[in-house]
Amino acid sequence: ARSVRNELVHCISQCRKHFPEEATGPILEAVEPLLCPHDPAEYYLGAALLSLMLPTKGSAAKVWLPRVAALWLEAGLDGSNEWESLWFTLFERLAKDEFYGRADPVEWATFLPAIYARALLLLQLPGGSDARSELRVHDRRFPREVSSCLSRGPTHTMSAASRLMVLLLRPIKRQLKPIAEAHGALGNEDEPPFGCPQAEDWREAREEAEAEAEMNAAAAGDDRAAGWVRLRQLLRCAEPYCHPSNSGHWCIFVGSLLQGLARMAWWRLLNEKRGEARACKAAPHELWGREDVKALVRLLEPLASQARYSKFGLLPRMSEAAFKYLCRMSPELTIPGLELRINDGLQAVTAVHQTSVSLTTLSVLTPMLIGLCPRAESPFPLTPGARPSSASLQALSGGPAVMRDLLELALPGIDANDPQKTMMTLHLFAGLLLLLPLSSPTALKWESTVSNHSPSPDLHSIGIFAFEERMLQLRNARDKLVPAERGPADEETFAGTVEAELEAYELQAAQAEQLAEWMPEFA
Helix, strand or coil, X not given: CHHHHHHHHHHHHHHHHHCCHHHHHHHXXXXXXXXXXXXXXXXXXXXXXXXXXXXXCECCHXXXXXXXXXXXXXXXXXCCHHHHHHHHHHHHHHXXXXXXXXXXXXXXXXXXXXXXXXXXXXXXXXXXXXXXXXHCCCCCCXXXXXXXXXXXXXXXXXXXXXXXXXXXXXXXXXXXXXXXXXCXXXXXXXXXXXXXXXXXXXXXXXXXXXXXXXXHXXXXXXXXXXXXXXXXXXXXXXXXXXXXXXXXXXXXXXXHHHHHHHHHHHHHHHHHHCCCCHHHCCCHHHCCCHHHHHXXXXXXXHHHHHHCCCCCCHHHHHHHHHHHHXXXXXXXXXXXXXXXXXXHHHHCCCCCHHHHHHHHHHHHHHHHHHCCXXXXXXXXXXXXXXXXXXXXXXXXXXXXXXXXXXXXXXXXXXXXXXXXXXXXXXXXXXXXXXXXXXXXXXXXXXXXXXXXXXXXXXXXXXXXXXXXXXXXXXXXXHHHCCHHHXXXXXCCCHHHXXXXXXXXXXXXXXXXXXXXHHHHHHX
């Protein structure tokens, strides 16, 4: 019977996209008699059926949204994973259809307080035995016959909540106060390189300036800033529990939040770049800009960095998965810091636990350091027709040289007395050898092949051929410029961006060739 219910649920979820908008009323009428609070089993079943069957395309949400919102917020089951899973999944589906243009716009500002309050409860952060009832997670669970086929696990619920929160983050213009007075001659846009004495202070001041700008905009009635303000509040509540000294059941929920926000942000950026989002044609001003992406990365990067050293086994892996997406969204804000921390961890003598963390993080970072750009994902131009920023290109182009230094430090990880660290080191080497080019890009002589078809602005190929094709396109673009139009590499002119991108790729190709020549000695 359970397998039959599961198959029926799967069938409904697949057929649901074909339900017409007119089916909303009959579904509500059929399920409403089940929503009797005096029969919990029937009540939970009715709620689960609404979450499963209600259509979200077109204007269907206008019919069921008031009833469902009241049912979700007034049932008194705050924080129950089974209960929250039903409504986060439904609202995520509605926001996703709206993002793709399949559903009419929804006024989400009224739901933001409830969404973030329930997300905070889902983290199950310890509040103490004397915490108020509204801070304690409700422990009531669904009957087995209902939860076995209609409910989802806690990580799935947090993933749905993360996608919903990301989709509700709207681009805003932040009016930042100048921070040059406190940091010498550095202004808001003159970010110092990672590792210099002013870098950490500048980043903290920049984050505080962004938070203040968002708070001022929200206080002035700008609904665009409300989602950013509440996301900062949620992450600040979770920040103490990312510290390495914390370990508890809540770590898996905190890790799911960090990983989910990074992954869903990357998903949104890819869809916006491919032109699949409704805003690409109907409302270009609703697309994320470079400063929006950097603001999100600055929010998540400190928490993910701390969580890498957690004692809870899954939290470091989840934070590394978050870094996999953060590094692609903004290499210049993440890769230099990770390289420095990995270097320190591999040389640590007293803090031996950092060595294992550094090895696993380096395994995650290897595709970014070795994978020859361009790829469809990195470096990432955030506006149509734009080219990658010179800072992101610089962070990626030096990857092969940095990789050689880190590999020399990783060799002592092969220790017969520590099998776990040895396996981590061998896993790193295996991943490296799979990604390392067997020949330099310029030795492939594939210009005659790529010259037979017109260049594509979006390269989805991965590997050496895409790298060589992109370099050929850039050389052709540079050769077509008259001498008066050529200039130094910068981001102010088309010629400057072409030159900057070409210089970065040529540097990466030369360093990759040197790394390939050194590998036999390394082996």
